[in-house]
Amino acid sequence: MSQDMHDENLLDHEYDGIRELDNQLPRWWVYGFYFTIIFGMAYMLYWHGTDAGLSSAQEYEAELQEAFDVYGIDPEKGANDPVRIMAGMTLELRTDEANLSAGREIFNTSKGNCYTCHLEDLGGSIGPNLTDNYWIHGCDLESIVTNIITGFPEKGMIPYGSGNPLTEDELLQVASYVISMRGTSPADPKPVDMERAVECE
Ligand code: HEC
Numbered sequence: 001m002s003q004d005m006h007d008e009n010l011l012d013h014e015y016d017g018i019r020e021l022d023n024q025l026p027r028w029w030v031y032g033f034y035f036t037i038i039f040g041m042a043y044m045l046y047w048h049g050t051d052a053g054l055s056s057a058q059e060y061e062a063e064l065q066e067a068f069d070v071y072g073i074d075p076e077k078g079a080n081d082p083v084r085i086m087a088g089m090t091l092e093l094r095t096d097e098a099n100l101s102a103g104r105e106i107f108n109t110s111k112g113n114c115y116t117c118h119l120e121d122l123g124g125s126i127g128p129n130l131t132d133n134y135w136i137h138g139c140d141l142e143s144i145v146t147n148i149i150t151g152f153p154e155k156g157m158i159p160y161g162s163g164n165p166l167t168e169d170e171l172l173q174v175a176s177y178v179i180s181m182r183g184t185s186p187a188d189p190k191p192v193d194m195e196r197a198v199e200c201e
Pocket of ligand 1: 107112113114115116117118126127128130134135136137138144147148152155156157158160161162174175178197
């Protein structure tokens with residue numbers, strides 16, 4: 001200790017026998033420190049002092065807009081805009097067995113999930129009976145395809161029933177299958193909501 005006492009860097013306090021040397025900080029460390037100050041000021045000016053830097057929300061908006069521009073999606077309507085999706089589609093009822101059984105497959109599997117709410121005989125449970133002549137949102141092919149694309153999220157039906165987009169063919173197959181089942185007799189048909197449903201013409 002006696003020798004250390006003469007070290008010019010030694011500070012004059014002592015705690016529990018521990019003493020402190022006031023050494024010079026390494027130059028690289030000091031310059032690094034100055035750099036962070038300058039960087040910090042520039043960062044603050046760029047992001048908060050000027051309009052140059054986009055906020056996370058603005059960045060999100062810009063990316064969304066870019067996606068909309070690239071894919072031709074209307075930002076108001078989003079990705080599940082039936083008008084856009086059906087633009088190039090030939091709305092033609094499929095009546096042959098191959099297409100109808102493909103439609104039944106979509107309806108009764110996790111592909112469309114339809115059976116979980118409308119039941120396999122389409123008699124309805126969470127969703128309405130699809131075999132009767134009363135429809136809330138329209139009974140023609142175009143309405144049904146539209147309704148499958150958008151779903152009714154506020155009522156529990158998400159777009160495409162499962163949330164996973166169906167191809168144009170699959171949309172026509174499952175919609176045609178639904179139409180083909182009209183007039184059948186499900187085991188336990190859900191009562192018609194007469195406040196909302198109208199008779200199909
Ligand atoms: C999670 C439950 C659920 C699933 C899955 C579901 N739906 Fe629905 N669906 C509903 C509900 C609830 C309604 C009624 C919406 C309303 O009351 O406005 C409905 C309405 C409909 C309508 C309109 C009925 C009308 O009266 O106008 C059609 C058509 C339809 N669904 C077809 C399908 C098809 C096809 C699938 C599969 C691709 C499917 N749904 C999957 C719950 C579901």
